[in-house]
Amino acid sequence: MKTYRYAERMSLVKPSAIRELLKLGADPDVISFGGGYPDPDLFPLEKLSLVFEQVIKEQGKSALQYTISEGLSELRLKLIERMKRVGVTCGLENLFLLQGSQQGLDLVAKMFLNKGDIVITENPTFLGALVAFNPYEPQYATVSMDEEGMDMDKLETVLKANPNAKFIYTVPTFHNPTGITMSLCRRKRLVELANAYDVIILEDDPYREIRYEGEQLPSIKSFDTEGRVIHLGSFSKILCPGLRLGWVVAEKELAEKLCLLKMAADTQNSTLNMYAVNRFMELYDIDEHITHIRKIYKDKKDLMLETLRVALPQSVKYTNPEGGLFTWLTFPEGVDTTRLMKERVLPEAKVAYVPGSTFFPVKEEVNHCRFNFSYMSKENIVRGVTAFGRILKEYC
Amino acid sequence: MKTYRYAERMSLVKPSAIRELLKLGADPDVISFGGGYPDPDLFPLEKLSLVFEQVIKEQGKSALQYTISEGLSELRLKLIERMKRVGVTCGLENLFLLQGSQQGLDLVAKMFLNKGDIVITENPTFLGALVAFNPYEPQYATVSMDEEGMDMDKLETVLKANPNAKFIYTVPTFHNPTGITMSLCRRKRLVELANAYDVIILEDDPYREIRYEGEQLPSIKSFDTEGRVIHLGSFSKILCPGLRLGWVVAEKELAEKLCLLKMAADTQNSTLNMYAVNRFMELYDIDEHITHIRKIYKDKKDLMLETLRVALPQSVKYTNPEGGLFTWLTFPEGVDTTRLMKERVLPEAKVAYVPGSTFFPVKEEVNHCRFNFSYMSKENIVRGVTAFGRILKEYC
Missing domain, CATH: 3.40.640.10 (Type I PLP-dependent aspartate aminotransferase-like (Major domain))
Incomplete structure (x- = not known):
């Protein structure tokens, strides 16, 4: 079959150019501030391993069934x-x-x-x-x-x-x-x-x-x-x-x-995962776990903002969020962060971020980008932001 | 707000009358041949419990992350x-x-x-x-x-x-x-x-x-x-x-x-569940497991068909499937299996099935129903089908 007769809605379902660009950042040498990933070092592996084992052994006939x-x-x-x-x-x-x-x-x-x-x-x-x-x-x-x-x-x-x-x-x-x-x-x-x-x-x-x-x-x-x-x-x-x-x-x-x-x-959702998270909340204090996450991410955020302050030219602004995973950088008008990433930051600094244009539903603004601070190690935050700053100081 | 302004498509999204009827069958005294549930006695609990424990301990940082x-x-x-x-x-x-x-x-x-x-x-x-x-x-x-x-x-x-x-x-x-x-x-x-x-x-x-x-x-x-x-x-x-x-x-x-x-x-799907099933297939022979399932379900199917043969009036026909979970019963024209279930089978025999009308996209036929044989115990297959047959012999 040469052409499929899709629904009209499919004209709006397209791979994003940004995602394609971020795939280039999947190179293990690249320091990526692109995704919104949590820090996997914070996953409570021992506790979850125990919880899944228990739930399957004790309640598996329900936990693996439809619900x-x-x-x-x-x-x-x-x-x-x-x-x-x-x-x-x-x-x-x-x-x-x-x-x-x-x-x-x-x-x-x-x-x-x-x-x-x-x-x-x-x-x-x-x-x-x-x-x-x-x-x-x-x-x-x-x-x-x-x-x-x-x-x-x-x-x-x-x-x-x-x-x-x-x-x-x-x-x-x-x-x-x-x-x-x-x-x-x-x-x-x-x-x-x-x-x-x-x-x-x-x-x-x-x-x-x-x-x-x-x-x-x-x-x-x-x-x-x-x-x-x-x-x-x-x-x-x-x-x-x-x-x-x-x-x-x-x-x-x-x-x-x-x-x-x-x-x-x-x-439905995975029955097992619902049973396991329920059991996790019965056996452990999820608030204590969240307090721990907050502490680690706050340190990372503070480190990223301090490194941005030192590394970036004064003309680049960034938000100081009270929580969450991201800071948002705004460059002087005329800077196109997609081109900047493709032509300079990715090949030279080996750093990736999400260019901001993708977040605008109607009229794209090209002079922003999003940096995530939850996923990368502290060492990579310093290395990556510093390398990014070096490129920028030449560029801006 | 009195009335919500839904999309037009929502006029076709309705709770099914059959599902409501089947809820009546959730009474633990009812023998239900309604769902398409597998037999939970066949879930490999020990193996899955081990697999989940291992995967989380050994690969948890990836298995609990986005993918x-x-x-x-x-x-x-x-x-x-x-x-x-x-x-x-x-x-x-x-x-x-x-x-x-x-x-x-x-x-x-x-x-x-x-x-x-x-x-x-x-x-x-x-x-x-x-x-x-x-x-x-x-x-x-x-x-x-x-x-x-x-x-x-x-x-x-x-x-x-x-x-x-x-x-x-x-x-x-x-x-x-x-x-x-x-x-x-x-x-x-x-x-x-x-x-x-x-x-x-x-x-x-x-x-x-x-x-x-x-x-x-x-x-x-x-x-x-x-x-x-x-x-x-x-x-x-x-x-x-x-x-x-x-x-x-x-x-x-x-x-x-x-x-x-x-x-x-x-x-995406649950990352963990994908890792676990992958590990299960590495550690164990899923074909051996399927062979076991087939044997148990074949026994149940044979038992259900033999019980139907004895219990039902000759005027009721049913399929003899070569596999799967269901047999399909056809009654003489004029029999409405929804009414039959609601008025007689559920209250008197404490048996549930899925009335056939729900499976017809355009023109409903009311004289069929679907029986599942994978979920119920052999004892309940005999008890349920026999009780159903007693009602039918009066009714038909």
Whole structure:
């Protein structure tokens, strides 16, 4: 067959040029600040090994069998308890497990988007969300950010201009890619605006527990008065990503429909992984584990920022995130970080990052890039950032 | 918010009445032949427990980390080897891992279906496939079956009448729900017709290794000359379903696009589960394990068919499958198996099955039902079928 007759949506499903570029960075000699990987030295291997062994021996007949699409109730009950800490009271009818919070992005888009429907995002926004939304053929409207997150006056302008917008997508806490956290007052205003303009909020919150400074803020879901905030959480950063466990919290009617879509898409998560994480939380103190992660990542972040301060020309700005995995660099206008990486940084400094253009849904800005500080060793953070700085001082 | 503004596709995403009925069967006193569950006594608990313990201890830093969306190459190479047995030569560019083969149903529909596009299925067909396809708003055209599977003359008529049909969905081996296997000659004819009418074949083949009698047949994919057959396989019946591991084999261009959709939908499968199954296949002989499963299920099938023979009135017919998990019962016209179950079988005999109407995509036939024989103990097979027979002898 010469040409396949694809669905129209496939015109929006393309390999990303950035991913192709990052593949060049898979060379083991390259120091990559590209991915959003956690530090594997922090995975609690002994404990997880024991937990899996026990669960299979003691509960294997259930833990290896099919289960309901909502996932293991005991684990959901633990997450319901944890949601109270971020101000959310919910029940089993509101919370179910996902194949990573990425699956929540797919299912929410599937539930709401007709072709051409408007999705409002921060500018820039998480690339994985655009990848999940694109097959449903939305159009994007973007809202710029400052140090307090999404600009609410600009959001109101966008809402007025797009009265049929379906949802606002936000990563409010340690935003990907910028590291910015939405302030308390803007969180409240966001819900007020969503109520006024009858639009859903999709709150993607995988980083919230990885905080280094400042106080925990209530989730946007905690201010929801009309059942219009959908909250996504994840074990990927607080335990490990390889188990693919996330969760969604939503109004009962929405949760039921999302769960029907989950059943259609993959039946259920790995039963075993749900049993194992549940057992892990029974046997061990996950908060203690998270405290440990925070300490290690804070050291890495401080080291990266200090090294950036010394290594970079003054004209390059970068964010100082209160938590999460990323800092966001802004270069003088005219600098194209994709070209810079391809032509100089990768071949000469053997350093990789994610060029910023990929995070802009509508109008690309080329003079930014995202640096991850969780994955690389301290030694490589210093080596990589210093080598990057040397190139830049010649270039800028 | 009173009413949510869903996507149009959500009008086709509804809880199934049958599932609601089967929930009534969750009463522990009920003997359920409803699900398609494997027998959990056959899960190799000791071996899997050891494998998970080892993999986490020895390879945990990789096995708990993110990986590529295609999944673990070592495991894919083993599956590429196994595909040779069913007549398929393929490489890493053709085969990748899925969150159960159910995910393949979702992704293939997502790749091909515009609203209103025609999907051709056997009549009856697998309910889970309809559930996966429905959100993409297809229309269905059905082809009746006889003891050799899909009727190829009728398929040609349907293809002529629907020149823009996108794909033919088939469960060729130990079909769900009927247990029927498509003959060799029809497999070849199916590919010829697909070539002639430029249509994709989606071959869903989760049961093929669970054969009790007769010879293995080559997969339909093995007759593919034009890159138009997409093959789905699964570990759910040959190992256990709770790890959620399936795979897809397709022409390179299709595999690449499907993998982009997988990345968008859930990033990847559980890294750990892929490492563990790979290690299991290195340490143990999975074929020996499958031989054991076959023996146990054959005994159960023989027992169920013998009990049905004795217990049922002569007017009730049932299939004698050469493999798989199901037999399909056909009652005299006028018998409604949903009403029968709700009004008599469930309350009086405490027995559950899946009423057949749910498996018909277009025109429901109410006088069938599906019985599973893999999950229940031999004792319960005899007790349940006998109790069912008693009700029937009064009813028919």
